[in-house]
Amino acid sequence: MGDLTNISGNLLYVSFFTYLLATFFFGGTIRDKKKGKSKVAGNIGITITIVGFLTQLGYFFTRWVASGHAPVSNLFEYTTFFGMMLVFAFIILYFIYRVDLLGLFALPIALLLIAFASMFPTEISPLVPSLQSHWLYIHVTTASLGQGILSISFVAGLIFLIRQIDQTKRSKHTFWLEFVLYIIAVTIAFIVLSSVFSAMNYETVFEAPVEGQPAEITYEMPAIAGPSEGRVLTEGATGPLFEAPQWMRGEDAAKKLNTFLWAVLGGLVLYWSARLIFKKRIAAIIQPLLKKVNPELVDEVSYRAVAIGFPVFTLGALIFAMIWAQQAWDRFWGWDPKEVWALITFFFYAAYLHLRLSRGWQGMKSAWLAVGGFGIIMFNLIAVNLIISGLHSYA
Amino acid sequence: MNEITCECGHVNPEGTVLCESCGKPVEENQHIDGNDQKELLNMRYDGSARRSQTYNRTAVDKVWNFFSSVKVGVWLIFITLIASAIGTIFPQEVFIPGNVDPATHYRDQYGIPGQIYYQLGFHDLFSSWWYMLLIAMIGISIVIASIDRFFPLYKTLKKQKPKRHELFMKKQRIYGQTVAENIDADRFKENLKKRRFKVYEQDGHILAEKNRFARWGPYVNHIGLIIFLLGALLRFIPAFYVDEFIWVREGETALIAGTEGEFYIENKAFTLETYNMDDPEDAKFKEAIEKQGGPIPKTFRTDAVVYERTNSGVPGAEPELDVFKEGAATMNNPLKFDDYALYQASYQLNEFKEMTFKIHDKDDEDTNYGEFTVDLSNPQSTYELDGGYRVEVANYFPDYEMEDGQPVSVSKYPKNPAFVFNLYPPGENDPETSFLGIGANIDAGGDNQYKLGLAGFDVRDVTGLTVKKDHTLGIISLGGAIFMIGVIQGMYWNHRRIWLQPRKDGVWLAGHTNKNWYALRMDIEKAIADTNIEAPKDQYEMKS
Numbered sequence A: 001m002g003d004l005t006n007i008s009g010n011l012l013y014v015s016f017f018t019y020l021l022a023t024f025f026f027g028g029t030i031r032d033k034k035k036g037k038s039k040v041a042g043n044i045g046i047t048i049t050i051v052g053f054l055t056q057l058g059y060f061f062t063r064w065v066a067s068g069h070a071p072v073s074n075l076f077e078y079t080t081f082f083g084m085m086l087v088f089a090f091i092i093l094y095f096i097y098r099v100d101l102l103g104l105f106a107l108p109i110a111l112l113l114i115a116f117a118s119m120f121p122t123e124i125s126p127l128v129p130s131l132q133s134h135w136l137y138i139h140v141t142t143a144s145l146g147q148g149i150l151s152i153s154f155v156a157g158l159i160f161l162i163r164q165i166d167q168t169k170r171s172k173h174t175f176w177l178e179f180v181l182y183i184i185a186v187t188i189a190f191i192v193l194s195s196v197f198s199a200m201n202y203e204t205v206f207e208a209p210v211e212g213q214p215a216e217i218t219y220e221m222p223a224i225a226g227p228s229e230g231r232v233l234t235e236g237a238t239g240p241l242f243e244a245p246q247w248m249r250g251e252d253a254a255k256k257l258n259t260f261l262w263a264v265l266g267g268l269v270l271y272w273s274a275r276l277i278f279k280k281r282i283a284a285i286i287q288p289l290l291k292k293v294n295p296e297l298v299d300e301v302s303y304r305a306v307a308i309g310f311p312v313f314t315l316g317a318l319i320f321a322m323i324w325a326q327q328a329w330d331r332f333w334g335w336d337p338k339e340v341w342a343l344i345t346f347f348f349y350a351a352y353l354h355l356r357l358s359r360g361w362q363g364m365k366s367a368w369l370a371v372g373g374f375g376i377i378m379f380n381l382i383a384v385n386l387i388i389s390g391l392h393s394y395a
Numbered sequence B: 001m002n003e004i005t006c007e008c009g010h011v012n013p014e015g016t017v018l019c020e021s022c023g024k025p026v027e028e029n030q031h032i033d034g035n036d037q038k039e040l041l042n043m044r045y046d047g048s049a050r051r052s053q054t055y056n057r058t059a060v061d062k063v064w065n066f067f068s069s070v071k072v073g074v075w076l077i078f079i080t081l082i083a084s085a086i087g088t089i090f091p092q093e094v095f096i097p098g099n100v101d102p103a104t105h106y107r108d109q110y111g112i113p114g115q116i117y118y119q120l121g122f123h124d125l126f127s128s129w130w131y132m133l134l135i136a137m138i139g140i141s142i143v144i145a146s147i148d149r150f151f152p153l154y155k156t157l158k159k160q161k162p163k164r165h166e167l168f169m170k171k172q173r174i175y176g177q178t179v180a181e182n183i184d185a186d187r188f189k190e191n192l193k194k195r196r197f198k199v200y201e202q203d204g205h206i207l208a209e210k211n212r213f214a215r216w217g218p219y220v221n222h223i224g225l226i227i228f229l230l231g232a233l234l235r236f237i238p239a240f241y242v243d244e245f246i247w248v249r250e251g252e253t254a255l256i257a258g259t260e261g262e263f264y265i266e267n268k269a270f271t272l273e274t275y276n277m278d279d280p281e282d283a284k285f286k287e288a289i290e291k292q293g294g295p296i297p298k299t300f301r302t303d304a305v306v307y308e309r310t311n312s313g314v315p316g317a318e319p320e321l322d323v324f325k326e327g328a329a330t331m332n333n334p335l336k337f338d339d340y341a342l343y344q345a346s347y348q349l350n351e352f353k354e355m356t357f358k359i360h361d362k363d364d365e366d367t368n369y370g371e372f373t374v375d376l377s378n379p380q381s382t383y384e385l386d387g388g389y390r391v392e393v394a395n396y397f398p399d400y401e402m403e404d405g406q407p408v409s410v411s412k413y414p415k416n417p418a419f420v421f422n423l424y425p426p427g428e429n430d431p432e433t434s435f436l437g438i439g440a441n442i443d444a445g446g447d448n449q450y451k452l453g454l455a456g457f458d459v460r461d462v463t464g465l466t467v468k469k470d471h472t473l474g475i476i477s478l479g480g481a482i483f484m485i486g487v488i489q490g491m492y493w494n495h496r497r498i499w500l501q502p503r504k505d506g507v508w509l510a511g512h513t514n515k516n517w518y519a520l521r522m523d524i525e526k527a528i529a530d531t532n533i534e535a536p537k538d539q540y541e542m543k544s
Helices: A002-035 A040-067 A075-097 A100-117 A135-164 A172-199 A253-278 A282-290 A295-329 A337-359 A364-386 B027-033 B059-068 B070-086 B102-119 B122-127 B129-159 B166-170 B185-194 B212-234 B280-292 B473-491 B517-527
Strands: A204-210 A213-219 B174-179 B198-202 B205-210 B241-249 B253-255 B263-274 B297-309 B321-330 B335-337 B340-361 B371-375 B382-384 B390-397 B400-403 B406-409 B418-424 B432-437 B440-443 B450-470 B496-503 B506-513
Touching: A002 A040, A002 A100, A040 A075, A040 A100, A075 A100, A075 A135, A075 A295, A075 A364, A100 A135, A100 A172, A135 A172, A135 A282, A135 A295, A135 A337, A135 A364, A172 A253, A172 A282, A172 A364, A213 A253, A253 A282, A295 A337, A295 A364, A295 B473, A295 B517, A337 A364, A337 B070, B059 B129, B070 B122, B070 B129, B102 B122, B122 B129, B129 B212, B166 B496, B166 B506, B174 B517, B185 B198, B185 B205, B185 B496, B185 B517, B212 B473, B241 B253, B241 B263, B241 B340, B263 B340, B263 B450, B297 B335, B297 B340, B321 B335, B321 B340, B390 B406, B418 B450, B432 B450, B440 B450, B496 B517, B506 B517
Parallel strands: none
Antiparallel strands: A204 A213, B174 B506, B198 B205, B205 B496, B241 B450, B253 B263, B263 B297, B297 B321, B335 B340, B340 B371, B340 B450, B382 B390, B390 B418, B400 B406, B418 B432, B432 B440, B496 B506
């Protein structure tokens, strides 16, 4: 069994680098178009993407065999699967619209998701009784596919915004677009810092009261914010710059705050070094590369992704979820935070569709909504799991 | 009714924006859909006469117009969305521990923000009257907006004729003129039919249409939503919905609450299995189990027998029970019987069942003057022992704790039993009083000659089962299914129309779809192949 787990892990690595390679080919399409109608780079790009997708499917099924259950049962497994579904959704929309540059943005987002997932415990874990149901993979995979397709709407919306927003003057648009790009920088910073400190085997152990009982808390990153009333146990470790506020009571609350601070600061460093080197807004650096993109087509891709993804999401994240909840917890709806955020996602995209179809919100407004929708999806994935806990806290 | 007669001869109802038959803009009504001379026609509901856009005099009109507005609908959705998000900031009241007072819990756990949260009622947001009101308003909005639009749109699409007004053609997003003599209209029709268009013809004017049913998608999904909401509403009627909770001890037969005295359950055994990394089958989880630090549960199961009471008509009589069903409830697999289902919802391990005490000399534990066994769920008031000793249960605390130096029971379940015993040695009238609990054996008077000691005990597990009867599930599922059909119908198919109008020197071509213009252009491209018709232009200009 151990061998299969290793094979599975290696397949995931291979698919990661395959996606990375495909990204470069999609990058190559920027030049391609300038020369003429040649489609070579795009065709190679999509072929490699499909190879990567199949490899990741290989990871998925070998891990399924190794663990005996569908590998969508914790944050690592779910997020890698989400990345895979995003790639799958990209492949579908690529074959409908053939927009090469979609790959240049969709694949990096998928790469970030997979890398982000790997920062969490990756070992195969057993299923608690409530998860032992076929609905685990029916519900989770459909919900994730829906989210993947909806994410393509964000990718297309982002391309639209970078292409269309007037960079000659400061505006609310330029500010918020930079903010979105900064969030991406924060994600990169989190991945890089986590990997570096983990490679260094960095550890500081604190003793701090948790729920009134003294407990040992191990930091894997140098402490900026230490636990409230904590004492450093590790010899030679530098103490925290300050203590986390007292109301952060959970065992890992202060540790999460610390990681968050590192990511925010790392993101600032990344973002501002890029900005100072180029002496331009990040979006303004990218904008010239997108000149050949047809904004109306990208707007339609963004909308179409919602049109395709919304029913899939509703089916997976609400209807299948309700059927399962009825079986496992004797009620189909219980206002658990994850459920509520799935409902919020549903409401949001329902509003998107009404605004677009009945009130003519297209182009810029629509693109901003697509960005907001992705924000909600990511909030449900990350914040609801790590900050607001609930019945879904396993993942 | 001020009917509008169009120049094509068709009589339109009041409030029509585009003639139902030929599409000619009705001049005095163009403001309704915001059409002007320069821009393309607003084709949203095909310019049909909607009540909400036509009348605004009476109070009924005003209410109708409020709820039929999409703008209002989106605002309702948006407010509900924000409210729901606020509802997840802190745990809802149902998720906090049952034995704490919410009034202080939120303040203690989350400080001032927690107290504000509690005082504003966000701790019970999802059953608050105003949240219900929001959902109800969304429901009303769905009904009224759908009725307002569906019927006029249905009629208009039914009455449309291939012969279109010039202005209608020119003001379509997809529009093109071809000046040529040898236009192959038959080929055009053939091509369209190959693309699965229905082709209608009137004096050489052609209308090709496909997937009109996609236009009904929104109305179908709204019907589904309404059925869903009505199903949820039915839960307030007791005949449709039972939701009870029972604790059943191993070996015990208990009445199943919510079944009106009809059914009883015997808990044969409750089983809790955990993952064991020494078991070859679970060895793959070794790393995760070690990291967890504690046992990870694998199964919760209650093996049970359900009995039906056969003499339920006789009040006061001892129930006579017949086996109705034998089976097991595990998580994800409720035990179903009759209209009811039992869900494995909770458990309590090792609850005390019996305790056996022996009487011995205070200073010598090896002496034994007699033993007695107390059934903790039903203790006797006195126990007569063979040697003439008599023990009186002066006080019983099933789940004792010390509070201000006094023993109290915090629950009625024997989790931590304690007793005050009065021991009457043979022939004595003055008892020796002692207090006995787990880890406590107190001589109340201080001069006792005898002592009571715990000789043994017996434990058993308790299973917690939810009893459910839910006749609304069928309705709710039906609503969900209709919603999905409607959403798919509206999203995965698009209503497309192509018009061809013969002119003196050639043809005009126009096209419209409710979504997915890219695919419409592809359809047109295929349709005009080898017909000498020129590709039309997309007249749409993105504003930003």
